Amino acid sequence: MATLPVSPLARTMPDLPALAGVRFGAAAAGIRYTGRTDLVMAEFVPGTTVAGVFTRSKCPGAPVDWCRAALPEGLARALVVNAGNANVFTGRAGFEATQANAADAARLVGCPASHVFLASTGVIGEILPYKKISTALPGLYATLSETGWADAARGIMTTDTFPKAAVRETTIGDTPVRIQGIAKGSGMVAPDMATMLCFIATDAALPPSVLQPLLSAGTARSFNRTTVDSDTSTSDMVLLFATGQAGNAPVQSESDPALSAFAEALDSLLLELALLVVRDGEGATKLIRIQVTGAASDESAQRVSMAVANSPLVKTAIAGQDANWGRIVMAVGKSGEPANRDTLSIGIGGVWIARNGTVVAGYDETPVVAHMKGQEIDIDIDLGLGNGTGTAWSCDLTHGYIDINGSYRS
Amino acid sequence: MATLPVSPLARTMPDLPALAGVRFGAAAAGIRYTGRTDLVMAEFVPGTTVAGVFTRSKCPGAPVDWCRAALPEGLARALVVNAGNANVFTGRAGFEATQANAADAARLVGCPASHVFLASTGVIGEILPYKKISTALPGLYATLSETGWADAARGIMTTDTFPKAAVRETTIGDTPVRIQGIAKGSGMVAPDMATMLCFIATDAALPPSVLQPLLSAGTARSFNRTTVDSDTSTSDMVLLFATGQAGNAPVQSESDPALSAFAEALDSLLLELALLVVRDGEGATKLIRIQVTGAASDESAQRVSMAVANSPLVKTAIAGQDANWGRIVMAVGKSGEPANRDTLSIGIGGVWIARNGTVVAGYDETPVVAHMKGQEIDIDIDLGLGNGTGTAWSCDLTHGYIDINGSYRS
Incomplete structure (x- = not known):
């Protein structure tokens, strides 16, 4: 396959000195x-x-x-x-x-x-x-x-x-x-x-x-x-x-x-x-961190965070720099974990967009739009049920992923 | 959003006559x-x-x-x-x-x-x-x-x-x-x-x-x-x-x-x-049917078929018309359902490619390559464990999906 361009999220490799043995x-x-x-x-x-x-x-x-x-x-x-x-x-x-x-x-x-x-x-x-x-x-x-x-x-x-x-x-x-x-x-x-x-x-x-x-x-x-x-x-x-x-x-x-x-x-x-x-996720242009709080348990919080991390609709929205928080609600809902729509809160880039089941009054998208243009996207989800917390990391889903995987063997 | 081209997999709507009441x-x-x-x-x-x-x-x-x-x-x-x-x-x-x-x-x-x-x-x-x-x-x-x-x-x-x-x-x-x-x-x-x-x-x-x-x-x-x-x-x-x-x-x-x-x-x-x-799956160009046999139970077969149906790597390979059956093995393996690598068989388009844990001797990819160019892709998976069967339908994952979902709200 053709040589891939280096991920925009790449990090320089540190010096790797000798390690005895x-x-x-x-x-x-x-x-x-x-x-x-x-x-x-x-x-x-x-x-x-x-x-x-x-x-x-x-x-x-x-x-x-x-x-x-x-x-x-x-x-x-x-x-x-x-x-x-x-x-x-x-x-x-x-x-x-x-x-x-x-x-x-x-x-x-x-x-x-x-x-x-x-x-x-x-x-x-x-x-x-x-x-x-x-x-x-x-x-x-x-x-x-x-x-x-x-x-x-x-x-x-x-x-x-x-x-x-x-x-x-x-x-x-x-x-x-x-x-x-x-x-x-x-x-x-x-x-x-x-x-x-x-x-x-x-x-x-x-x-x-x-x-x-x-x-x-x-x-x-x-x-x-x-x-x-x-x-x-x-x-x-x-x-x-x-x-x-x-x-x-x-x-x-x-x-x-x-x-x-x-x-x-x-x-x-x-x-x-x-x-x-x-x-270095295939085609990635954004690193996404999903932080879940207020879950019934830590295990439950982890499964909710992974459901969001794996949602193609959340990942494509982020690729498009779209603060489409409704898709985050969808992914929480499909996780199968205890969740209550009416105690659920969603934040992006440190701004709470929705609280207790509906959009925050007077929500101003401006700082969130600016955050979505960055390389590191932070999503906060509070389930409002208990003390369980969890974190997942993912990347966005872009044309690059399709390019790489539609032709990997050729 | 811009008007989308009609799916290549579209069907003409049948006549819908009056239905009393x-x-x-x-x-x-x-x-x-x-x-x-x-x-x-x-x-x-x-x-x-x-x-x-x-x-x-x-x-x-x-x-x-x-x-x-x-x-x-x-x-x-x-x-x-x-x-x-x-x-x-x-x-x-x-x-x-x-x-x-x-x-x-x-x-x-x-x-x-x-x-x-x-x-x-x-x-x-x-x-x-x-x-x-x-x-x-x-x-x-x-x-x-x-x-x-x-x-x-x-x-x-x-x-x-x-x-x-x-x-x-x-x-x-x-x-x-x-x-x-x-x-x-x-x-x-x-x-x-x-x-x-x-x-x-x-x-x-x-x-x-x-x-x-x-x-x-x-x-x-x-x-x-x-x-x-x-x-x-x-x-x-x-x-x-x-x-x-x-x-x-x-x-x-x-x-x-x-x-x-x-x-x-x-x-x-x-x-x-x-x-x-x-x-009409967003961006779809192929309709995929995954038929699972030989599972421990029907429920297990259904979960295996859905794991394959939801695999981005299987879906992108099919978009690329690539009979990448190794990715089907991967998806079976990640399903969490009872599976034994050494009794697993994989077929595409009616041709068994791998049997009992390895590629079939003298496997000729030609008819499979021809099948992959069609609009309807058939995948057969035999787990070799029991009598459970299941079927799932999916579509391929293409650039069209990214185009549509990176800009849905805009």
Whole structure:
């Protein structure tokens, strides 16, 4: 397909310094694309622990199956990711491809195959030419470097228009630690656990039993609150690797107070990466935040916010810079959640437009019209029922989405 | 907004002959549009029974509230419908508008206000200028005619590009009866009970206790299986009026064998009207039918078919004439319903592309590519789990949808 223009909502990638215990690299294996890298590898020092969250799709890709099976051991020595072919719905051939490529990487780093993590992203249903990966891996392995992060962020892109990464510096107890992650994703984004592909590493020393609940909770508050097009990928995956090189004191529980700054930094990094994916939503020109208050429960508020976030009519109105709050009412109404028309209030850009079931007397659209022209659109919904709150992030629905998805395979 | 080109999937409206006991008419009340009719009225002979199904939206419009309250009596003498303003989220003013217009119509036909049914469609959140309707109704009433059906079908349109109607001739026992209906709808179509507005009349003599279950069952098999954009309207309504003028023998139960031909004809008419709405889906160029077999239950099959019908990625691929069956796999996977990747089969245009979790050996895309160029796209999904079946109808997602919905209010 033609090269896409960079999203107007793009962010410049931060500097990605070395993180002790991780070496990254990228190579062009010719899996689907020409003239670009499409194969990424990472090596982790012995003792690196790992946590993961995966798509809830009933038709997950073979690499998701592989990682799920490998995760219980909680140890990682390598990561291999390819772009251009998702290795999904490829039956026995898909399974064999994961076995072969995991064995390839295990031989190179000298570890059991179950310490190798795999991810694939791209077209569904085509057999992965895994021998191209087997052929390219030894050369790629020889180039792995502590400064290979940016190359990796670029090598995992598919319809992404910019590479995505985030960095946090924090502490565990008194020990400085860093968390650093890359992500890809642009369409087929309605994460139901994780979104597309996201790989994070920290030099903290944390056992899998601590890492996993931190990652699961952070993902629930970030990736799982975002949507581009309501379509959940078969390949969603967030992996978090902890190399232990920072030398912090041992931590045995995710509720240890020594972890509070780390947990906050991880949450914030996950949200930054998730929003980078929404900023690169196919065809997106606006980033939309939907904040729901006054719901019967937090879960209910979250479902209302996602119903608005996924409404094509809300998304097209925002693309057209139209403060069409009636469509927000519609989306609240269709969510199926407890709502009472006569206690419902709607605001845009900090201005309450409708209160308690009807438009505010003397509503002046001027500041709202100005807000709609910006790149970041804030929608507030108060259900007037209880104390439940929730937030979702989405993007607008434009001609660009149709252009990209009417011709993706051609 | 600019006049839209007629949908390429449009159907010519059938002749709508007189139906004994019903008089229809349309007038230009200047509610929103200029140079066209926007107010429709019908009068029914005394004794006419009525059944109705309504949106499950938690934020229904004031006319939906009105009709729900009027329905239990089961008797109808008049119907008043306006286009251009939905009278939704208009608080006390919306309630007062329904009271005033129902009283207006009741005075004209000489009946209790509770025998008047009301519907409104158009923009949400703006106060309905109901006095324009009060002013226009007497003149409109004077023009009602047994041949006013086609004018009515045109008068209720909003973003519709063609008027929609269907006719069936059938029998109850040996008595010939006719069923005739009009509908409108194009966007905000994901009926969760009924879609947008649909009004049907029959000259059959049937008590409300028989009419209602027939309508509810037929709607579940037709309108509730269709979607344009996954957005459920606040104004959805299907009303069925029975004038009793055909003089058939009394029927006391919906399961009376004398009703079987009538029930079949009603179902078929409801489906025809529902598909006319999908054919006029905003921006649609293809009508899509998704047939699911082998599901754990019929309910599960229906949810899988709707997940595919609502997937933007499936809909944009079809707009691009791309037989991207991997996206169908994705949509099955995200439905949340029981599915097993390794027993899943996908077909398009009668050709099975993938069987039991992988592409069919020697799959030749040629006939599928030819099918994708047509206007009617058939998707078959076999889950390989049980005997549940379901069907959904949708349309493709094109630039036309974005054009229409990025500027609806402007």
